[in-house]
Amino acid sequence: xxxxxxxxxxxxxxxxxxxxxxxxxxxxxxxxxxxxxxxxxxxxxxxxxxxxxxxxxxxxxxxxxxxxxxxxxxxxxxxxxxx
Numbered sequence: 001x002x003x004x005x006x007x008x009x010x011x012x013x014x015x016x017x018x019x020x021x022x023x024x025x026x027x028x029x030x031x032x033x034x035x036x037x038x039x040x041x042x043x044x045x046x047x048x049x050x051x052x053x054x055x056x057x058x059x060x061x062x063x064x065x066x067x068x069x070x071x072x073x074x075x076x077x078x079x080x081x082x083x
Contacts, residue, residue, distance in 0.1 A: 003034050003044055006054050013058030018065050
């Protein structure tokens with residue numbers, strides 16, 4: 001599987017299941033992670049093997065998102081610190 005295939009599967013699994021912004025942020029995170037690891041000398045195949053099945057990643061993200069949404073103690077979402 002290529003990086004493009006991995007990201008497309010992840011995107012398609014998240015699409016319509018969570019807000020478009022959250023889904024895009026998750027895909028961007030994995031895209032950046034893969035690129036940084038390859039930049040640091042690892043092969044794309046090695047990084048993708050480490051990450052595993054994008055369908056399982058999507059399921060985990062969706063489960064976590066729905067749990068957080070249903071938790072009354074969860075008060076917000078992640079935001080960048082002020083600079």
